[in-house]
Structure formats: structure tokens, C-alpha cells
Amino acid sequence: MSTYLYLSLIPEALVASMLAPDDFGLYYAIGSAKRSRGQAIFFSVDRDKIADAGFPLADVEARCVAHSDGRPKSSLYLSIYRVLERIPRDALTALHLATDDGRVLTIQPQEFVADGEERTHLYQEICPVTPRIVSHLNPAEFAGFITDTDRNVHVPRIAFTELTLGNLKNDPDHHDIDNLPYPNIGHLRDCLRELAKAPDKANKTVLRQMTQEVLFRTIRNGVFIGDSTGITAFPLPTRDTLEREHLAWWRSAQSTFGQ
Template sequence: MQTFLYLSLIPESLIASMLPPEQFGAYYATGTQKRSRGRALFFEVKRDFASDYLKLDQIEKRCVPHEDGRPRKSSYLSIYRVLEHVPLEALGKLYLITDDGKMLALEPQEYAVKDEDPVHLYQEICPLRPRVASTLNPSAFCQRITDRNEPVSVDKIVFCELALDGLAQDPAEAKADNLPYPNIAHLRDCLLAVKNDPTKKTKTVVRSMPGDLMYRTIKHGFFVGGGGKMLYYPMPGMDQLQREYYEWWRSAESSMG
């Protein structure tokens, strides 16, 4: 049986499995008996890289079929500092799994700056999970948070940009009726703090991601970067989601809580 390698983002872990991505995603989100439910985000990882930290030589020893021949669904290889030890070149598709096991696969593409809004809102996903207001575009934000000369930094980061609608241009006065974030007044204060102070590039809005990531709030897509490089995984637009990925979108919307 073929063995696959996955990098889970929530929680961060490296998992070997005999299940291909679609089957693994359904299993990971709902469990074997369909009695547990939870969203999942994971990368498929190419196995052609070496690591002194990750125990890749254990894959064939640990991820073996059960005695009755059933495929091994998951074998955890690491649960700590996984992302920083997986080269960006080894990352394949990013899979977004709803809590009932529906899957959307995103392909990496070159990133081109989409807009020059004065302020942005980022949700860090792995290994950190704060929600951050910033004046930096995604590429500059990624470079800053992975610059090891900065006092607060990490080797690699996975994050997404969240929609702000009119607040991206006018945090003080624009309407925010369609934004599902808690404590809009506090969000406005954080956006104004970075917009009005040229020396302040980022400000934490929420210390840790509150609950599940709401897919409908994602502005352009997901980013993963470090060491001066960045991969961009664009999210389909609303029209495309409803037209081409309706089952996934309906599941994602119905499970927001």
C-alpha cells in the first residue's frame, strides 16, 4: 500500500497514513465511527526531503497495515516544531476539510499584490494563532514575522488574510454590519492604531484564534512562508465556490456555529 505524508496545521503534527487525501480528510475530521466532528487543515507533503529532526525513517516501520489487512489510517511522527522542519518545496496541496468531512483542495500559485489597502487583518494559523492588524501586505507581513532578527519571530508561518470590507479603507467610520468578528469596536481601535502610527506595523487583536476559522471571511487565500520565500494558496471566489464547489461550501456555511 502507498504511504502518504501529511502536515496538519490544527493541531500541528506530521502524520503518515495509508489513506489518500480525500479519505484521510474525511477520517481526520469525523473519526472512524463518525462520532467526532472538527474542521481540519493539512498539507500533503512530498517525501523526497531529508530531516535530522523529523523521524522520517520511521514511516515504513510504523505506518503498516493492521493484522487483518486494513490500511493504517494515521501514525503520528511528530507533534512539535513540525512546520519549521518541512521545506517549503516539500509542501503540496493544502486541504480544507469541513467538520463533516467535505474537502476543498488548494494549489499553490505565485502571489501578486492584490490591493494596497491601508490596513489588513491576518489570522495566524501555525505555529502561532493570534489575530493581527497590520499595515503590511501579505508578503511584507510574512517577511517580518519570519525575520529571525526581530525579537518576536518564527522560522515559518501559515496565515490567511481576513476580509475587512469598508474597514480596510476607513476603520473609524465604515459600516461593519456584515463582518462576523466579535468586539468590532476593539477591532476598529486596533486598525486605527496601526494606520495612524507609521512606526507601528502590527498590533494583536486577539491573542488566539477564537474557535474554528470561518472560511467565508478569508479574503484572498492562505500563505506559508519563511526564509525569504512564500507560497500562496488562493481561495476560490464566492461565485466559483457556489458554482463549482457547492457541496463543500454548503457544508462550510452550515457548520459555522
């Protein structure tokens, strides 16, 4: 059997497994006696491109072996600390989003292209930190800002997603919020108003840390990995494509509700 390497974002970990992505996503989301059920966000990792990253890879095949009854080894944790920053962006070959009932959507990396739309952005940082931020910056600019080593507060690499703001993206006072499933919409409006009044201010923190799972149905345009050298995009398919080609995953994502 093949041995796969995965970078999990929630929690942050490098994991070896004998399970292919769809089966690993089902295992990781549904859980076991040791793990509660919940959605999963993880990447396939090119082993050759992390050979010099300091991970214990030499004996992976010797440790990641089938059980005595023939069942494949589901997970072997190789690292759980400062993993994302040690994995080059080009080593992440695919993103996998697993719903809490184990449906997996796989997304290939693409070069980031700004959509050119003038709007306020809502970002959920996923790893290694988890604040929720409103920003004037587009995803590439935001990644550059967060990983800028000239700033006192920065991270080496950041995984984040842009969430939908609906009608609030250009008007914090719009009466129709279109059922945005975020906690304390009043506070979100206040943050958007404050940012709008300060064009020289890049970002405003909405939540200091993530209080729930990222609702996949609120992802506006994909998941991003950025650092001081650039950004890699994993764009979510269009609504039409999701309904035509990934309906089971999309229905599962829509059935998950937040606060």
C-alpha cells in the same frame, strides 16, 4: 496501498496515513473515539524533500500498515513538535481544507503576487503561534516581518491567512459591517483606528491567541506559508468558482458559524 505524508496545522503534526487527501480530511474532521469533531487544515508533503529534516521516516511503511481486517491505517503520528519549521516550503505540494462535516477543498501552491490594493489587512496566524493581527503590511511583507531574525520576537516559519474586513478595511467607523463574524467588533474597530493613526506602526494585535477555528468563509484570499526566504500562496478560489465547482464544500463552509 500508498503511504501519504501530511502536515497538520491544527494541531501541528507530521502524520503518515494510508488514506488519500479526501478520505484523510473526512477522517480528521469527523473524528473518532479519540478525537472530537472539527475542521482540519493540512498539507500534502513531498517525502523526498524532507529526507534530511530529522523525521523518523525510515520505517514508515513498516509501521503504517493496514489493520488485521484490511482497513487502511488512518494515522501514524511522526512528530508533534516544531514540525512546520523543519519542512521546506517547496515540500508542501497541496493545501487541504476540511470542513467539520468532512468536505475537502484542495488548493495548489502558487507564487505570491500582491494585488496592489491599498487597505488594512486582518491576519490570523495559524502555526506555530496564533495571534490575530491588523497590519499595514501585505502578506509577503507580513511574513518577512514575523520571520525576521534581526527582531527579538520572531518565528522561523509562519502559516497564516488573511481574513476579510469587509467595509472596515478602509474605514474603521463604517456603519455596515456586513455580518462580520468576529468577536467584539468594537475592539476590532479600536485596533483599526489605532493602526490608522500610526502609519509607522506595522501591526497591532487584536487577539493574543486564536479562540475558535478559522472560519473558511471569512478567508479573503488564501493561506500563506512564509519565512526569511520568501512566501508561498495557496489562494482560495473565487466565489464564482466555489459556487460552480466546489458547491458542497462552500455550502458546508458557509454553514459554520463563529462568535
